[in-house]
Amino acid sequence: MNQVPSVSVVDLPAELPTDVTLLDVREQDEWDAGHAPDAVHIPMGELAARLGELPESEAVYVICRSGGRSARVTQYLNANGWDATNVDGGMQSWAAGSRPMESVSGQEPEVL
Structure with a gap:
C-alpha cells in the first residue's frame, strides 16, 4: 500500500484554517x-458521484471513525x-x- 499522508488529531490546529476542508466519510447514522x-459529510460510498462538492x-x-x-x-x-491528508x-x-462535536439530534454527541 502506498504511503498515505496523515496527521494526528493533536497536530491539527484547534481552529482549522479557512482554506482547509474537513471531510467526514462515515455513514449517515455515524454522522448523525x-x-x-x-x-x-460525504459518505465513502457516495464520494465518486459527489466529488464536485469538494473544493x-x-x-x-x-x-x-x-x-x-x-x-x-x-x-x-x-x-x-x-491535496488530501488522512486524520489518524x-x-x-x-x-x-x-x-x-455536535449531533444532528441535539443529543450528547458520540462516536458510533
Whole structure:
C-alpha cells in the first residue's frame, strides 16, 4: 500500500484554517450521532458521484471513525488531483482529544 499522508488529531490546529476542508466519510447514522462542527459529510460510498462538492483548490483532511476508510479516500483523492491528508485515529481520536462535536439530534454527541 502506498504511503498515505496523515496527521494526528493533536497536530491539527484547534481552529482549522479557512482554506482547509474537513471531510467526514462515515455513514449517515455515524454522522448523525456526532461529528466535527465544520465538517463536510460525504459518505465513502457516495464520494465518486459527489466529488464536485469538494473544493479542488483547498487542502482536504479526511476523517472516519478510526482511520481505515479515510485512508482509502485520501489515496483516492490524491490520485485524482486533490491535496488530501488522512486524520489518524479518526473521530475516536477527535473525541478522545476533547475536540468540539455536535449531533444532528441535539443529543450528547458520540462516536458510533
